[in-house]
Amino acid sequence: MDTTFPDLRQYGGADAFLEACKPRAILDMLTGKWSTLVMGALLDGPRRFNELRRMLDGITQKMLSQTLRALERDGIVTRTVYPTIPPRVDYELTPLGRSAGGLLMAIADWSNQHADDVFAARRAYDERAAEPVQPVLPKIPI
């Protein structure tokens, strides 16, 4: 095995990402279609509900409030209600949320470095799949 890359086995290999384990839960937390976008929208500071809705063009109220509730539950954002009329609610990243932003940064970093490779591999694979079927090799008896 080449040693160009760090030995990941210290993290437990496949076991490190079993459904019941923590990295899986974290991955699921970041995985929602909108979670990353909401966190990204909060990087500059607190935002109000409809402010977020405008920033995340295309999100529905349901998904926005659902995503915000999940992030609040996970300690990623705080929800501050001002008992004014009309009501005002601010959402803001917690320190933990900003730390999670660092994780997103790592993903974006990796993506900047390797996404093109992935897409190139994808194109190559799809082209190969479009080619005519290769003739069957003569069977070699054991």
Place this chain on the structure above:
Amino acid sequence: MDTTFPDLRQYGGADAFLEACKPRAILDMLTGKWSTLVMGALLDGPRRFNELRRMLDGITQKMLSQTLRALERDGIVTRTVYPTIPPRVDYELTPLGRSAGGLLMAIADWSNQHADDVFAARRAYDERAAEPVQPVLPKIPI
């Protein structure tokens, strides 16, 4: 805004994770229920199909072959067919795949450091939700 954490805005904030953008595609690639497990199972070297199936207890043939095909398409694993009888197929991580393993490592790292905070926040939130409803504050006219 505190500067304890790196400024993520250089990555484009929410825009950096829009559906059409690359980090989103990479996240989706890692996100599949079995992708991380398969990659983890391949860290030690090449594996055969049924070998992986045994390692990933609970995975169905369908999901395993589906996951492997997706990873092959993305250039994460290679598929090597030996035209013997019975047939033998080896799957192995590519350099790109091992690099992606580094990304998983970053996630596992963050998880080791912060997952407990997330779970604690989650418990606290759920307990608050179980409490009796707070009395409604008297409305303060504008």
Place this chain on the structure above:
DNA sequence: CAGGATCCCCCTTGATACTG
């Protein structure tokens, strides 16, 4: 303004059976 409640659809996952 900030959501809650509903209905619905599609896509992923799973179970089962069959094949080269």
Place this chain on the structure above:
DNA sequence: CAGTATCAAGGGGGATCCTG
């Protein structure tokens, strides 16, 4: 051994309507 094909189920996500 290494898959593919088919069918059934469940949940995430979206559209819409309603409320304090």
